[in-house]
Amino acid sequence: MKKLLMITVCMATLFARSDAQEEVRYRARRAAICSKRMLPLLLSMLIGVLPGGAAPLEIKSPNLEPPRQGKPYPPIEVSVGGGRLLSHGCPVTASIETPERGEWAMITDGNKELDNGVTLVKFAPGVQWVQVDLRTSQVINAVCVWRHAEWSGVCRDMVVRLSDDADFGEGATTVFNNDHDNSAGLGAGGDKEYIETNRGRPISVPSLRARYVRVYGNGMYLEGRRFDPFNYCSEIEVYGGETTSEEKMPIKFTYPRPMFK
Ligand SMILES: [Ca+2]
Numbered sequence: 001m002k003k004l005l006m007i008t009v010c011m012a013t014l015f016a017r018s019d020a021q022e023e024v025r026y027r028a029r030r031a032a033i034c035s036k037r038m039l040p041l042l043l044s045m046l047i048g049v050l051p052g053g054a055a056p057l058e059i060k061s062p063n064l065e066p067p068r069q070g071k072p073y074p075p076i077e078v079s080v081g082g083g084r085l086l087s088h089g090c091p092v093t094a095s096i097e098t099p100e101r102g103e104w105a106m107i108t109d110g111n112k113e114l115d116n117g118v119t120l121v122k123f124a125p126g127v128q129w130v131q132v133d134l135r136t137s138q139v140i141n142a143v144c145v146w147r148h149a150e151w152s153g154v155c156r157d158m159v160v161r162l163s164d165d166a167d168f169g170e171g172a173t174t175v176f177n178n179d180h181d182n183s184a185g186l187g188a189g190g191d192k193e194y195i196e197t198n199r200g201r202p203i204s205v206p207s208l209r210a211r212y213v214r215v216y217g218n219g220m221y222l223e224g225r226r227f228d229p230f231n232y233c234s235e236i237e238v239y240g241g242e243t244t245s246e247e248k249m250p251i252k253f254t255y256p257r258p259m260f261k
């Protein structure tokens, strides 16, 4: 009986210590994030732009996926030859002529490092899109989108469509849509909203042939129930190509260093 009591006390102590250590780690991580963001926060307040958030703890949305806590999305397996990066350096157009910050070409330049907004393209508020032209119609197996991983936010109404028509008039296929309440007016989708991280959002595509990839957005939810109506994107990658073997391989995405997990 005495032995059992001692074991129980020891286990309780261990768990308590583990919780305390977790709390210390959490506070240190949050402090690091907050201090790293203090300058941009002050600058953005000075110039009247909505300030960036801290850790993604108070973002509320009825359609948000459960916190991933650093866990990556499942690998996207494709037949050998079907995982080539097709989009690097491809022309980019958008729903508006000129971005607020950056250039459209930055969306396919391969640079998605989180670097105080240097690699970010910021563009108009409301429902807007950016579009990658692969130059020829190609087999697409995956699209990965990095919107704004420097703020802990959720980009609203992300819809990804493929088409051979630059105007998306006919024959467009939707491969991702997390606009559950149709607030963008493109039709309701069944995908989940997600918190932006350095891993972006990889989307599996069932070997569809298309020349154009269009990514819609409609502003960004931030921590503390704030909302930024502007749209952001740092990189869109399109993977695919003709397969050369039946053997399956996971697509190897490259990630920028994380700001948080
Ligand atoms: Ca880029």
Ligand SMILES: [Ca+2]
Pocket (backbone or CB within 6 Å): 156, 157, 178, 179, 180, 181, 182, 183, 184
């Ligand atoms: Ca919506």
